[in-house]
Amino acid sequence: MPTDTVPTATSKELVIRVLLAEDDATISEPLARALRREGYDVVVAADGRSALSEGVSQPGPDLVILDLGLPLMDGLDVCRGLRDAGVFVPVLMLTARTDEIDTVVGLDAGADDYVTKPFRLGELMARVRALLRRGPETPSRTPGSLRMDVGARRVFLHDKELRLTTKEFELLRVLMREEGRVVSRETLMREVWDSWYGSTKTLDMHVSVLRRKIGDDAQSPRYIATVRGVGFRFQNDLQD
Numbered sequence: 001m002p003t004d005t006v007p008t009a010t011s012k013e014l015v016i017r018v019l020l021a022e023d024d025a026t027i028s029e030p031l032a033r034a035l036r037r038e039g040y041d042v043v044v045a046a047d048g049r050s051a052l053s054e055g056v057s058q059p060g061p062d063l064v065i066l067d068l069g070l071p072l073m074d075g076l077d078v079c080r081g082l083r084d085a086g087v088f089v090p091v092l093m094l095t096a097r098t099d100e101i102d103t104v105v106g107l108d109a110g111a112d113d114y115v116t117k118p119f120r121l122g123e124l125m126a127r128v129r130a131l132l133r134r135g136p137e138t139p140s141r142t143p144g145s146l147r148m149d150v151g152a153r154r155v156f157l158h159d160k161e162l163r164l165t166t167k168e169f170e171l172l173r174v175l176m177r178e179e180g181r182v183v184s185r186e187t188l189m190r191e192v193w194d195s196w197y198g199s200t201k202t203l204d205m206h207v208s209v210l211r212r213k214i215g216d217d218a219q220s221p222r223y224i225a226t227v228r229g230v231g232f233r234f235q236n237d238l239q240d
Contacts, residue, residue: 015039015040015041016039016040016041016062016063016132017040017041017042017043017059017060017061017062017063018035018040018041018042018043018061018062018063018064018065018128019042019043019045019051019054019055019061019063019064019065019066020032020035020042020043020044020045020065021044021045021046021047021048021050021051021054021064021065021066021067021070021075021078022044022045022046022065022067022070022094023046023047023067023069023070023071024067027067027094027117028044028046030121031065031121031124032044034121034125035125035128038125043061046071047070047071047072047073048070048071048072048073048074048075048077048078049072049073050072051064051066051070051073051075051078052073052078052081052082055078055081055082055085055087056081056082056085056087060087060089061089062089062132063089063090063091063092063128063131063132064079064082064089064090064091064092065092065094065128066078066079066091066092066093066094066111067093067094067095068093068094068095068096068097068102068106069095069096075093075094075095075106076105076106076109079091079093079106079109079110079111080109080110082110083109083110083163088166090112090113090131090132090166091110091111091112091113091165092111092112092113092114092115092124092127092128092131093106093111093113093114093115094114094115094116094117094119095114095115095116095117096116096117097116103202103205104205104208104209107165107167107168107205107206107209108209108212110163110165111165112131112165112166112167112168113127113130113131113167113193113202114202115127126194127193129194130193130194131166133194145157145158145222145236146176146214146223146236148172148173148176150173153169155169155172157214157215162213162214163213164210164213167192167193167206168206168209168210168213170191170192171188171192171203171206171207171210172210172214172234174187174188174191174192175188175224175232175233175234176234176236178233178234179234179235179236180233180234180235181233182227182230182231182232182233183231183232183233183234184230184231185200185203185230185231185232186200186231187231188200188203188231188232189203192206207224207232210224211223211224221235222235223235223236
């Protein structure tokens, strides 16, 4: 159960809609109150079917906070249903499962980030702000088999568009921007996750999922090379 408090936010020009899917009232009620104090418009769903229905409705949410262990429909199925319906807003998954396999499965289902229970409310709110923050971007395309249109937020492999989560896109964007240069783990955590607390385990899991989606091999990489003890380097050597 969250224990921290969040200070009252200043007024916002635009109301951001958050869908909170959590069946445990001891978590959903204080979390909803904290989000509303920040100025967000919060809709609470207590089961997976309701969450999916709310997620695909219009106007839809700007962000989804999704518990993994929902009744009626598992959080993973809800996340997949949202992505299949063309809803690509950020998804922050809540889970009591700390096993790495479950986390990777959640990311592969389309989640952008995750927080394990019990969590500190301050950390969760920081993750929410980081997922919602989007800076101005300029269009760019990188030649070769893997191409990115930053302005349109689209990635193509052999001219076939890939479906990436927000975190996967941002991770790839930073790596491609620094093509040929090593990007440290600390730099990636700061740029992609905004705030972090020492561990870079989530970075390794996102890189693993991203490699699968772009058809890369960690042992013989074509695109994302691991530089041990430092970070990662993007290379685009495979030509069409």
